[in-house]
Amino acid sequence: MKERIVFHIDVNNAFLSWTAVYLLENGYKKDIREIPSIIGGDEKTRRGIVLAKSPVAKKYKIQTAETIYQAKQKCPTLEIYPPNYKWYRKKSSELMEFLSQYSPNQEQLSIDECFLDMTGMNYIYKDLEKLAHEIKDEVKKRFGYTINIGIGNNKLCAKMASDFEKPDKVHTLLKDEIVTKLWPLDVGDLYMCGKKTKERLNQMKIYTIGDLAKKDLKILEKEFKSHGKYLYEASRGKDYSVVKEQTGKNQSISTTETLPHDYTNSEKLKEVLLKQTEMVTRELRRKELFAKTVGVIFKNSHFINYSAQETLEQASNNTKEILNKVYQIFDENYKDDEIRLIGVRLSNLTEKKQEQISLFDNEQKEEKKDNTLQETMDKINTKFGKSIVKPASLKLVGERKLKK
Template sequence: MGIIFHIDVNSAYLSWTAVKLLKEAAKDEKKIDIRNIPAIIGGDREKRHGIVLAKSISAKKFGIVTGEPIANALQKCPNILIVPPEHGYYNEQSHKLMNLLRTFTPDIEQVSVDECYMDFSGIQNEYPSPLACAYKIKDTVKEKLGFTVNVGISDVKVLAKMASDFTKPDKVHTLYRREIKEKMWQLPVEELYMAGKSSVNTLHKLGIYNIGQLATSLNIFWRRT
């Protein structure tokens, strides 16, 4: 059975911008890490135009979500720091990340600017366990590139991706098929990969609020059919 890692940069645009700003302020005694304050990437404060492309954990506490209009974010947190995006720079950081990951194994499948799958099979004899390798990857990225990633581990791609979305930032999580009931059933249905707002609303109307309830309902349905 193959083991798959899903590696995802924590709030990529904001993390990469934070690294750049810290480097530019290297000689400034008042350095501020925007990952530690209410901050977002995207939009224009004066024009109140654009959308939130990335947010800090502090911004999330104000109820700010990725994809919402800047005007909404400013209503929730008027003093929030807004930094415009730099897509060229983000692409550079993405290349650096992928090149670093390929020093572990060439078996990388990049799926977006800030995430990829890694096949652990070819390097399994080099590490005592998948967890040991995942922690090595996570810590190496942080040490050499200055930003953090989450690593999800599973025997199925979609579960590896869901695992990387568990507690953030700078974490390693497993979600093997045998762990689904233990780790997933208590989660709200909106945590399911690709679960859209309309689908979630429909499930709520049916009295289904967590993944375990959905799994049980589907099991009953298939038994009846």
């Protein structure tokens, strides 16, 4: 089998870098990356916290997620700038679009990170490490901020590699480098090894990733259940998950947010969901679309993703209607764990608000709807060659097959 090659691209200090670029583009004289500065959540509210910090602020030992008050005590001249999520989303999609030219298979991990599956691309680019340097330099030149690129034989290793040394760097963590580059690292640096897992590992006298790799699978499974298997494989640099291709621009609209610190408060999480729902429904209305399926995405402090979705009785682009569903899904699915990232996803998008189906001609209408859909699909497929458009159910089966 051909060796897989995956790139992980990560914007250095995304919120602060992007705000710096915004300010410079709007005539601001200072580059806030070069002074003690932070991006801070609303200073007036009690919970105003540090969302991102400049390298200079870092020297004052200012930490992400501490309160602005604490940060100011460490550095009285600290300058605080508000987050600009609208601009961040713009910068994010601009970057994702730019990166997508290098591989047809891209998976966005968060607002400022994505994977590119570069397997087989050496036929086009010859030296992939050199290409990574070119991409990194081009982003700096074109957009005015820096990124890190990690190269690995799978997503895990690429992700670990992009974290090695920042900013503005390309790193590899290939199969034959696991022992020298991965094993000496603190076990807490392993992707998906949270604070609590690290503490328990330390109690077991496991301090480095190399220590973990030497442990027996059975012992780890006994201690960590299913997460034990993950730890066992990850410490050996093994990861079999695929870069999930994102198909079709209009198939879904979603937004996710990595929270400034892990939230466990439902009210707080719902506040974020409200903002996100407002955002995605606005986008829906702008595109004159309606969503039939509503989903909520969770990622907890152990980087475990879970999500749930439900279908609306009628496709909608009404904020209130969709928000009700979002809250219902949240209430039914939130596991009271520490949430690191949360998001809203609208899918099953249609151009027309679906007609109310009357009780009497239910069957007939369903059939008619099916036919119309079929006709449309047929037309598109005739025009562009076969099987561009497939019903969702068929697509799923196809994807599952591919993964094997």
